[in-house]
Amino acid sequence: MSLTNKKHTLVALVEDRPGVLNRVASLFRRRAFNIESIAVGRSEKPGLSRMTVVVDGNSAKIEQVRKQLDKLINVVRVTDITAEDIVTRELALIKVNATTATRSEIMQIVDIFRANIVDVASNSLTVEVTGDEDKVESMLELLRSFGVKEISKTGKIALTRG
Amino acid sequence: MKKTGAQILCESLIKEGVEVIFGILGGALLPVYDTLPQYPQLRHILVRHEQGAAHAADGYARVTHKAGVCIATSGPGATNLVTGIANAYMDSCPMVAITGQVGRPFIGKDAFQETDITGITLPITKHNYLVDDTAELARTVKEAFYIAQTGRPGPVLIDMPKDVQQEEVEFTYPEKVDLPGYKFVSRGHLAQIKKAVGRINKAERPVIIAGRGIVISQAYNELKELAEKAQIPVVNTLLGISSFPGAHILNFGMIGMHGMAYANMAVQNADLIIAAGMRFDDRATANTKRFAPQAGVIHIDIDPAEIGKNVPVDIPIVGDVKNVLKAINKQIERRDHLDWITQLDQWRREHPLLGHDQGNELLPQYVIRQIQEATQGNTIIVTGVGQHQMWAAQHFVYTKPNSFISSGGLGTMGFELPAAIGAKVAHPEEMVWSIAGDGGFQMTVQELGTIAQENIAVKIAIINNGYLGMVRQWQELFYERRYVDTKLWNPDFVKIAEAYNISGIKVKSREEVAPAIQKAMDHPGPFLIDFVVEPEENVYPMVQPGESLSRLLETPKPEMISSY
Structure with a gap:
């Protein structure tokens, strides 16, 4: 087992009932597991939601996270898909300062990243970018030089390929 | 046929084979208690504090291998259960805890005696439920017992709003549970x-x-x-x-x-x-x-x-x-x-356990050995937490399976008396000894009232050294004998027992020990013995905190740490 910390992506199928997110969050707090992000929404199965949790830790710790999650009655199945071939996405809304001078430069960056401008104001633009973590991060990096006013990000969601 | 939530609860408990419930009523539970007389097969034991109800259910569960049931009203009734639920969780004891809750329209309004007990007990239950649909109640009870008693057992809490107890719905008890997220492996790979x-x-x-x-x-x-x-x-x-x-x-x-x-x-x-x-x-x-x-x-x-x-x-x-x-x-x-x-x-x-037969002082180990002598191990020993617990673990020879009941994981002082009540109610034919320290005894002493009211014939031994002894031992060994707040002023425990109409006797010397134990055993009802023992006797051997099992303090002399 590796003792070095690394980010793991866990996918959990959970019952779509009130309080389930609370049960999961409470477990993480109580066992001192570190959540990087958590995202949850309806799955293809009626009554079940799919939760994607990104956790930082060594493999022994992650194994504990997985087993403890699996013990929750409302959690139907948990898999650590880190080592698998997966597609991951996250979405960010970024409100960035824009003047007449910088507006077209920002729009070029948006184009390159195949992102969208979803709101235009006199002194700012709001950009919507979707992609894996690296893409969202590099886009953010480029926009920082213009002055980022606000950011809102979803957690990572993931599915295995094929 | 239509039944009220309260009737559905009682009938579901009967379907699950429940015979005894430990609890205290209150405003948010009145509909359930008002229904209880319709079901004389459910014996309700009125305790004096909800913590006692939970420990009694725990003790009952440990000797029967069935879920113990405790019940408490909303708010403080529910929060008083918390220690007992946590104790059952740590020691993997099957338990179903039922709490009253304010009516559904009042939930979230900080109503009188409202508390978020499902939120509070999240990390100390195997699972819990807030019943917000009366039609779901029967299924919830079925699931609660199934979850509590299978796999690694544990406590499950059901929170029942008052209007759910009153509402009438069609009642059928489900045959099976459907829990896609609950599985346990029974046969090894x-x-x-x-x-x-x-x-x-x-x-x-x-x-x-x-x-x-x-x-x-x-x-x-x-x-x-x-x-x-x-x-x-x-x-x-x-x-x-x-x-x-x-x-x-x-x-x-x-x-x-x-x-x-x-x-x-x-x-x-x-x-x-x-x-x-x-x-x-x-x-x-x-x-x-x-x-x-x-x-x-x-x-x-x-x-x-x-x-x-x-x-x-x-x-x-x-x-x-x-x-x-x-x-x-x-x-x-x-x-x-x-x-x-x-x-x-x-x-x-x-490397035997330390001698306990020499000298004239009344040593706690000697008391335990004498209970062993008198009962020949033919009893259930229920302990609290601390020095007396360790001596009971070390010096009694447990010949009968499952004859040692103790609070292990949580280390709950005061567990012994209510847990002994639970064990004795489950097995009235067995002798049950509650062994307590003088500190822990005072944490659940009010359950003497339960014992008296229900005439529960537990034998109570208090190993009375006038200290919170285990903590004093740590102060002696690791805090240079600074006995901060471990010395106890104690009441006369025999008089306390007598005030509850329970017979008792104080024992101060070795010669009195065996006759007192015999007297307790011969007495048909509950009996209390206050053993006034050597105040500063320590538990040995001891592995000091942070040390390995290989470095052991075997005697009171610190230079005698043996390494192997």
């Missing part, structure tokens, strides 16, 4: 069992550490067969006591912080540990980095999350320990380990 068998057959110095899992799955015979067939010495965790006959030649006692020296030596010198139904609690392993340094570890547990949680494991086997041991026993070779057993026997002779 065959390949793992085979690996374990191979390892056991090759071991030269094997040791079985038997934990509470053996008691929970009643694997007493399977454990004995394994030990005898392959001639493997058995040591216990605290809650593993009475899973293996105390006087058996292969029983080498309790391991851990206050374990017997020879038990700890066995573990530290073993080349193979077979951990059966135990979870490597820090009080059992001491410093895990230096735990059983020469040994490979086979870990059998029904909870996969226990595997590898505290110590690395070579061969994990997830499953019910009874099934797993059965499978192992079928394949195991008959072996003898004469050299190893001889070595352990020698250690047992060289």
Whole structure:
């Protein structure tokens, strides 16, 4: 087992009932597991939601996270898909300062990243970018030089390929 | 047929085989209590504090292997259950706790006696429910009992709003549960069992550490067969006591912080540990980095999350320990380990528990030995937490399976009296001794009222040293004898008992001990003995915090730390 910390992506199928997110969050707090992000929404199965949790830790710790999650009655199945071939996405809304001078430069960056401008104001633009973590991060990096006013990000969601 | 929520609760409890409920009513439970007389087959025992209800249900569960049921009203009634629920959770005891809740329209409004008890008990229950649809109540009760009693047992709480108790709906009790997210492995993986068998057959110095899992799955015979067939010495965790006959030649006692020296030596010198139904609690392993340094570890547990949680494991086997041991026993070779057993026997002779028969003082160990003498082990011992608990663990020979009931994981002082009530109510034909410290006794002393009202014939022994003794011992050893706030002014416990119409006697000398115990046993009802013992007697051996099981303080002399 590796003792070095690394980010793991866990996918959990959970019952779509009130309080389930609370049960999961409470477990993480109580066992001192570190959540990087958590995202949850309806799955293809009626009554079940799919939760994607990104956790930082060594493999022994992650194994504990997985087993403890699996013990929750409302959690139907948990898999650590880190080592698998997966597609991951996250979405960010970024409100960035824009003047007449910088507006077209920002729009070029948006184009390159195949992102969208979803709101235009006199002194700012709001950009919507979707992609894996690296893409969202590099886009953010480029926009920082213009002055980022606000950011809102979803957690990572993931599915295995094929 | 339409029934009220309160009737549905009672009928569901009866369907689950419930006979006794421990509780206290209150505003948010009036509909349930008003319905109780319709169901005379449900015996309700009115306790004096909800913590007592939870511990009584816990004690009941430990001796019957069925879920104990406790019930409390909303708000403070519910929060008073919390310690008892946490205690059951830590020791894997099946329990169904029912709480009243304010009516649904009031939830979230900070109504009178409203508290978010499902939120509060989230981390100390196996699962919990807030019933917001009366039509779901029967299914909820069915699931609660199923979850509490299967797999690794534990407490489940059902929070019932008052208007749910009053509402009428159609009642049918479900035949089956449908819980897609709940599973447990009962039979061990065959390949793992085979690996374990191979390892056991090759071991030269094997040791079985038997934990509470053996008691929970009643694997007493399977454990004995394994030990005898392959001639493997058995040591216990605290809650593993009475899973293996105390006087058996292969029983080498309790391991851990206050374990017997020879038990700890066995573990530290073993080349193979077979951990059966135990979870490597820090009080059992001491410093895990230096735990059983020469040994490979086979870990059998029904909870996969226990595997590898505290110590690395070579061969994990997830499953019910009874099934797993059965499978192992079928394949195991008959072996003898004469050299190893001889070595352990020698250690047992060289490192006995401290003498308790010399001198004139009344020593607590002597009291425990005398209860052993008088009962011949034919009793259930229920302890609280602290020095008296350790002496009861060390100096009593538990010959009967499941005859030692104690608060292990949570370490709840005051557990003993209400838990003894639960055990005695479950098995009225058995003798039940509640062994308490003078500190812990005062934490649940009000349950003497329950004992008197229901005439529950428990025998109560208070090991009265006038201190919060275990903490005083730590202050003596690690805080240069600064006894800050551990000295207790105590009332006259015999008078307290008498005020509750319970007979009692105070014992101050060795000569009085045996006659007093006999008197308690001859007395048909409950009986209390206040044993005024040597105030500063310590529990030895002791592994100091942070040390390994190999470094053991065996006597009051600090220079006598033995290393092996």
